[in-house]
Amino acid sequence: MFTIGRLATVAGVTPDTLRFYERERLVSPAAKTPAGYRLYDAGSLRRVRFIRTAQHCGFSLAEIHELLKLRQDGEACCADVRSLAIQKKLRVEQKLRTLQAMSSALDDLIRGCEGDGSRTDDCSILHALERDPEAGAT
Amino acid sequence: MFTIGRLATVAGVTPDTLRFYERERLVSPAAKTPAGYRLYDAGSLRRVRFIRTAQHCGFSLAEIHELLKLRQDGEACCADVRSLAIQKKLRVEQKLRTLQAMSSALDDLIRGCEGDGSRTDDCSILHALERDPEAGAT
DNA sequence: CTTGACCATGGACCGCGCTCCAAGGTTTAC
DNA sequence: GTAAACCTTGGAGCGCGGTCCATGGTCAAG
Numbered sequence: 001m002f003t004i005g006r007l008a009t010v011a012g013v014t015p016d017t018l019r020f021y022e023r024e025r026l027v028s029p030a031a032k033t034p035a036g037y038r039l040y041d042a043g044s045l046r047r048v049r050f051i052r053t054a055q056h057c058g059f060s061l062a063e064i065h066e067l068l069k070l071r072q073d074g075e076a077c078c079a080d081v082r083s084l085a086i087q088k089k090l091r092v093e094q095k096l097r098t099l100q101a102m103s104s105a106l107d108d109l110i111r112g113c114e115g116d117g118s119r120t121d122d123c124s125i126l127h128a129l130e131r132d133p134e135a136g137a138t
Numbered sequence: 139m140f141t142i143g144r145l146a147t148v149a150g151v152t153p154d155t156l157r158f159y160e161r162e163r164l165v166s167p168a169a170k171t172p173a174g175y176r177l178y179d180a181g182s183l184r185r186v187r188f189i190r191t192a193q194h195c196g197f198s199l200a201e202i203h204e205l206l207k208l209r210q211d212g213e214a215c216c217a218d219v220r221s222l223a224i225q226k227k228l229r230v231e232q233k234l235r236t237l238q239a240m241s242s243a244l245d246d247l248i249r250g251c252e253g254d255g256s257r258t259d260d261c262s263i264l265h266a267l268e269r270d271p272e273a274g275a276t
Numbered sequence: 277c278t279t280g281a282c283c284a285t286g287g288a289c290c291g292c293g294c295t296c297c298a299a300g301g302t303t304t305a306c
Numbered sequence: 307g308t309a310a311a312c313c314t315t316g317g318a319g320c321g322c323g324g325t326c327c328a329t330g331g332t333c334a335a336g
Binding site: 003004005015019035037 | 281282283284285
C-alpha cells in the first residue's frame with residue numbers, strides 16, 4: 001500500500017493528477033486510513049500505467065474510461081476492445097494526413113522564398129498566405 | 139466596404155469569429171458607420187484570408203500575430219518570415235513523429251489481438267496497455 | 277515536542293480558438 | 307409602419323488535461 005505521493009512517484013505523475021483521475025472515475029484508492037489518507041495497491045499502479053500508455057496511443061481520458069469499462073464488463077469481449085483501437089487508429093491517421101498537409105504547405109512556402117534581406121512587402125511567403133485558399137492551386 | 143456579416147460570408151467565418159479576431163488585434167474594421175457598425179474593405183478580406191491560410195499551415199493565432207507584425211515592420215526582412223516558417227516546420231515534424239509513434243503503437247495492439255469473442259480478461263490489448271511503459275520493449 | 281514533509285478538501289485557473297447568449301439599437305423589405 | 311434581418315456590447319461557457327492555491331489536519335525524525 002502506498003500513499004498518493006509514493007504512487008505518483010512510481011507512476012511518473014503528480015498527486016494532483018491522481019486526484020484529478022479519481023474525480024474522473026479513472027482510478028480510486030484501494031483504501032483510506034482513519035485520517036482520510038488515500039492508500040493505493042499494485043492494482044492502482046497497473047491502472048495508472050494503463051491510463052498513461054493508452055494516452056500515448058492517442059486515447060482521450062473519456063475513451064480510456066470506455067476501455068476500462070470494457071475490462072470490468074463480463075459481457076464485453078476482446079473484439080469490442082479491438083474495435084475501439086481500430087477506430088482510434090483511423091482518427092490518428094486522419095490527423096497524420098492533416099499534419100502532412102501542413103508540412104508540405106510549409107515546404108512550399110519555404111521553397112518559394114529567397115530568404116534574403118529584402119523587405120517584407122516583397123516576401124513571397126507573406127504574399128502566398130494572402131491568396132484565397134478556395135482558389136485553385138498555383 | 140462590407141458589413142461584418144458580408145465579410146464573414148465571403149471569408150468563410152462567422153461574425154463572432156471576426157469580432158474575436160478584432161479583440162485579438164488580428165483584424166480591425168477599416169471604418170465604422172455613425173451607428174457603430176463595422177465596415178471592412180478588401181484589405182480586411184486579405185487579412186482574414188492570411189489568417190485562415192496560416193492556420194492551415196499550423197500557425198497559432200499568436201504566431202500569426204507575429205507574422206502580421208513582421209509585415210508591418212519596415213525593419214523586418216523576408217529572412218525573418220522564412221525563419222518562422224522553418225521553426226514551425228520543425229514543430230510540425232515533431233508532432234508528426236509523435237502521431238506516427240501512436241499509429242504504430244496502435245498497430246502493434248491491433249496486430250497482437252485475435253479480435254475474437256474471448257472475455258476481456260484475456261484481451262491482449264488490455265494486457266499490453268497495463269505494462270510498465272518505462273520497461274524495455276518486448 | 278517541535279519542525280518539516282506529507283496529506284485532505286474545494287475551487288479557481290491555464291491555453292486555445294472559438295461559440296453563444298442577453299439586451300438592445302439599426303437597417304431593409306414589403 | 308412593422309417585421310425580419312442585421313448590428314452592437316459585454317461576458318460566460320466549452321473541451322481537454324491537468325495545475326495551483328488556500329486552509330488546515332497528520333505523521334515521522336530528531
